[in-house]
Amino acid sequence: MRPVSIRARVLYLAIAFAVLLVGSVTIATYFFVADGMARSAQSTTWRLTQVASNAVAKATTNAKIQAASEGLVGADREKEAQRLLLRAIPDLFAVGGVEEGAFAFYVQENGASGPRLVWFSDPRAVVSDKASRARAVSTRQSLQSGPGGRSLLTGMFARADLGQYVVHVPIDLPDRTTGVVDVVYVPAREEEILDSARRPMFIVGLFALLVSVLMMQIIMGWVLSLVENVRTAADSIDAGQLDLHLPEEGEHEIADLAHSLNALMDRLRRRAEAQTRFVADASHELATPVAGIRGYVNILRDWGAEDPAMREEAITAIDRESRRMARLCAELLSMIRSEEILDFRNVRYDINAASREVLATAATRYMDKHLEFVGPDEGPLWLYGDPDRIEEALGILVDNACKYTQEAGRVQVMTSRHRDRVVIEVTDTGIGIPERDIPSIFERFYRSDESRSKETGGFGLGLPIAKHIIDTSGGMIWVRSKVGAGTTFTISLARNRTKELKE
Ligand SMILES: Nc1ncnc2c1ncn2[C@@H]1O[C@H](COP(=O)(O)OP(=O)(O)OP(=O)(O)O)[C@@H](O)[C@H]1O
Ligand SMILES: [Mg+2]
Known part of the structure; x- marks a missing residue:
């Protein structure tokens, strides 16, 4: 019934x-x-x-x-x-x-x-x-x-x-x-x-009875027509059609609901678009090394037996391309993992010590570039948060700084305290980021033309991961850069986020 x-x-x-x-x-x-x-x-x-x-x-x-x-x-x-x-x-x-x-x-x-x-x-x-x-x-x-x-x-x-x-x-x-x-x-x-x-x-x-029943019906009809709009929206979300826009006129609860639903649909649409873009970009990034490997396998098959030099070149290229694929897979996994982790640790740690550790790791990796590494040399600067996640973000910024700085350049991490916040600056004397690229560098798979042409081997996944970590830690990240002079990434974090949330 x-x-x-x-x-x-x-x-x-x-x-x-x-x-x-x-x-x-x-x-x-x-x-x-x-x-x-x-x-x-x-x-x-x-x-x-x-x-x-x-x-x-x-x-x-x-x-x-x-x-x-x-x-x-x-x-x-x-x-x-x-x-x-x-x-x-x-x-x-x-x-x-x-x-x-x-x-x-x-x-x-x-x-x-x-x-x-x-x-x-x-x-x-x-x-x-x-x-x-x-x-x-x-x-x-x-x-x-x-x-x-x-x-x-x-x-x-x-x-x-x-x-x-x-x-x-x-x-x-x-x-x-x-x-x-x-x-x-x-x-x-x-x-x-x-x-x-x-x-x-x-x-x-x-007459009064009829008028009051009629008025209630008219009001109800109006409310139900608004509800009908909301239902249409829900149906279209269900059908995966996310470009519907509900009317938001008026100062009433249903208009508020329509506004929230529009915002929800916008968010879902943006997310769906990002997802599609991500899959397309990831497939494209994977397709390049796969195509390279297939090419070199063909070369090996055709001339590998007769020409040892050719064979050596093909094996080196296959090794390089497969490493690149492995690195891309690792970065993709890291990104997916960082988006999945919802519960952050909240422990007290020294950001100065963490920064020095990150610099030391980078120094061993970029030994051949003869970079000068400068870290915070003062005593401990304590803050509450998840040290592993912050170190991961810091590692990404320091890695970029090393990667996009010429030999014998300088990579520096500085920390300072501003009332109940801690500010961490990662500065390099590298190639800098062109102004037109700055708004896009936190997008997935984005690389400036400069770094592409230099064949530095990046995928454009580092900064989106770092930004996600900082955002979910309740912090902020921004960049200042001058082409040819260097770049500074700045992170601002609450010293005690739980206290801030309670307040
Ligand atoms: N310190 C920097 N100096 C100059 N350019 C930078 C710097 N950091 C980032 N960029 C620019 O921003 C782009 C995006 O950086 P991101 O770390 O996301 O990707 P990537 O370093 O290219 O690749 P990945 O980190 O995934 O290996 C880089 O390609 C580069 O053009
Ligand atoms: Mg990077």
């Missing part, structure tokens, strides 16, 4: 995320609006309650005054006042400002279990909540029951239902009993507002 693609995964995630986000924002918004409406209904209810209880209190006083003015006393006056009040009640709620409410009036009769309904403004006002009404009478405090609607949030999916707000207000009646006014408010206006908000809220929510 094919695993779910990143695009599909992101789509699912985007939908889940958007539903969660948009859903919670919608629910929260609806909740705040519904809560506001409920509060508004509550305050309307209390305003109606206030108006109703003030009106009844005033009417009670008026009824008492009127009964008194009729000259009645005692129980008769109370009865008359009660009668007058009950007659006045309907008019009390016919005035403006209380239209939204519904009202019912109850009186407590002697012997009855609870207040009895005597008047109501409209049927909505008649609520069967005897217990609350009786409690309002006994505690003599206004008591709210309701609103009793469905949960505020149900209005999101169905018609809003905020319930109805009921307040039972106890009233002192002229006949010393306690009556109750039920103030009922049905928040139809608030419910209407909530209902009208539902549809646009859903449309906006759905």
Whole structure:
């Protein structure tokens, strides 16, 4: 089964995320609006309650005054006042400002279990909540029951239902009993507002959901197209095609990745080119002596028996060419080995002693050139590193110095210390290197025309090996030279590389 693609995964995630986000924002918004409406209904209810209880209190006083003015006393006056009040009640709620409410009036009769309904403004006002009404009478405090609607949030999916707000207000009646006014408010206006908000809220929510999913898909499409480029690059590396260049525009991680991949492909391409060049050069270098040997073998076969001089010449030439081949093989092996060695020793050694040793070895080899060898004569100069590898590099430089210096010339190695670095200079008074050759001498198989024509027998592998050793030892190597005057190769090495690396 094919695993779910990143695009599909992101789509699912985007939908889940958007539903969660948009859903919670919608629910929260609806909740705040519904809560506001409920509060508004509550305050309307209390305003109606206030108006109703003030009106009844005033009417009670008026009824008492009127009964008194009729000259009645005692129980008769109370009865008359009660009668007058009950007659006045309907008019009390016919005035403006209380239209939204519904009202019912109850009186407590002697012997009855609870207040009895005597008047109501409209049927909505008649609520069967005897217990609350009786409690309002006994505690003599206004008591709210309701609103009793469905949960505020149900209005999101169905018609809003905020319930109805009921307040039972106890009233002192002229006949010393306690009556109750039920103030009922049905928040139809608030419910209407909530209902009208539902549809646009859903449309906006759905739109936000679609927009956010679409945006995530667009972003994902963009990212995936960049990833696709990277995959193309990986494929082309796999197919050995290294001339692809990925677009690096933009300041983002994928551009950084493309940049790194381009650098990697450049490096691989350069390495592949160098490898091809190396193989071609090595084959060419080997082919020359092989051709020479074959030529002399033919001469030997044809004239070797009759002409002893010819035979001698052929044998000498074969010996020379085979030695050259052996030397080339040794140098190639040395180069391959030096590139393979990854772990360098790190021991303390005296570079002055090492330099003197290298010079002494060269002196025995180039005895017939009567060169003057000058080495560092001061005490030890210690540094940390791999003495064998550094001596190998130094040996290559000294060998060149001897090889490219005329008889009775001078070859000198000098060392000095500059803070935490050691500088080694190999100077000769030889033929020098033409300026145009200097940038190329560290390339494999490169030989300046001068040294080629002189038939010094080199292959152009010494300096690349030396440079590789110095580079991998964390040092630097450079050259100064003047044709006809001499050459100086300079090596700079850290005295303690491990310390430098740690810092
Ligand atoms: N001290 C020097 N004086 C003059 N030319 C030099 C000196 N050292 C190097 N060169 C030039 O740089 C070229 C490359 O040197 P390198 O040591 O790599 O090769 P080589 O000496 O020709 O051969 P190999 O070292 O492989 O036997 C030489 O052919 C020579 O032209
Ligand atoms: Mg050399």
